[in-house]
Amino acid sequence: QVQLVESGGGSVQVGGSLRLSCTASGRVLGSYSAGWFRQAQGKEREFVAGTSWSGATTYYSDSTKGRFAISGDWAKRTMFLQMNSLKPDDTGVYSCATAQRLPPTKQAREYDYWGQGTQVTVSS
Numbered sequence: 001q002v003q004l005v006e007s008g009g010g011s012v013q014v015g016g017s018l019r020l021s022c023t024a025s026g027r028v029l030g031s032y033s034a035g036w037f038r039q040a041q042g043k044e045r046e047f048v049a050g051t052s053w054s055g056a057t058t059y060y061s062d063s064t065k066g067r068f069a070i071s072g073d074w075a076k077r078t079m080f081l082q083m084n085s086l087k088p089d090d091t092g093v094y095s096c097a098t099a100q101r102l103p104p105t106k107q108a109r110e111y112d113y114w115g116q117g118t119q120v121t122v123s124s
Contacts, residue, residue, distance in 0.1 A: 001026045001027060001113070002024055002025070002026040002027055002028055002031055002098055002112070002113040003024065003025045003026050003113075004022055004023070004024050004096050004097070004098065004113055004114065004115035005022070005023050005025075005115055005116070006020060006021065006022050006094065006095065006096055006115045006116065006117060006118040007020070007021045007023075007118060008020040008021050008118060009094060009118030009119045009120045010119075010120070010121070011121040011122075011123065012086055012120075012121070012122055012123075013122070013123055013124070014086065014087060014088065014122060014123070014124045015085060015086065016086050016122070017082070017083060017084045017085075017086065018083045018086065018120060019080060019081070019082050019083070020036070020080065020081040020083065020094055020096075020118060020120075021078055021079070021080055022034070022036070022078065022079040022080075022081075022096030022115060023076075023077060023078045024077040024078070024079070024098065025077065028053075028077050028098070031053055031098035031099065031100060031112070031113070032052065032053055032099065032100055032101055032102045033050060033051065033052050033053060033057075033098070033099045033101060033102055033103065033104040033105070034050065034051055034053060034072070034079050034096060034097065034098045034099070034104070035047065035048070035049060035050035035051070035059075035070075035096070035097050035098075035099070035104055035105075035106075035111060036048040036049045036050070036070065036079075036081045036094060036095070036096055036097075037094070037095050037096075037097060037108055038090075038092040038093065038094045038095070038120070039092050039093050039095070039117075040089075040091055040092040041092075043092075045095075045108055046061070046092075047061050047106040047107075047108070048060075048061055048064050048068065048081070048094070049061070049064060049068055049069075049070040049081060050070070050104030050105065050106065051070045051071075051072065051079070051104055052102055052103065052104060053072075053074060053098075054074065055071065055072050055074060057102075057103050057104060058070050058104070059103070059104045059106070061106070063089070064083075064090075067083065067084050067085045067086075068081060068082065068083050068084070069081070069082040069084075070082075079096060081094070081096075083120070086120075086122045087122060088122050088123065088124055089122075090120060090122050091120060091121050091122050092119075092120060093117040093118070093119055093120075094117060094118055094119075094120050095114055095115050095116070095117040095118075096114070096115045097111035097112075097113060097114045097115070098111065098112060098113045099111045099112055100112055
């Protein structure tokens with residue numbers, strides 16, 4: 001079992017920045033990749049960014065590429081999502097997840113463990 005806890009969400013104005021954290025505990029060594037997803041109210045869950053657990057491979061959605069950056073302090077089992085130039089469409093609940101596969105994937109069904117999520121609200 002892997003437990004994931006997100007933090008760092010909040011409210012920000014358009015163009016602002018936030019940094020999300022995801023701390024993992026439990027049998028993390030069995031997880032080979034990790035990702036961030038978001039879900040806006042009334043919409044389906046959407047892939048945001050993914051990474052191999054080593055950090056060697058990263059992957060972004062078209063809507064976040066160039067604005068968001070995924071990274072990690074793997075020794076501390078913590079993954080980050082730096083979000084810059086935020087837009088109202090970035091509003092949603094952001095969740096981190098881990099998967100026992102490589103390379104990282106956009107498909108939520110491929111992920112095994114999920115955090116509870118943290119709310120991000122971008123206002124104009």
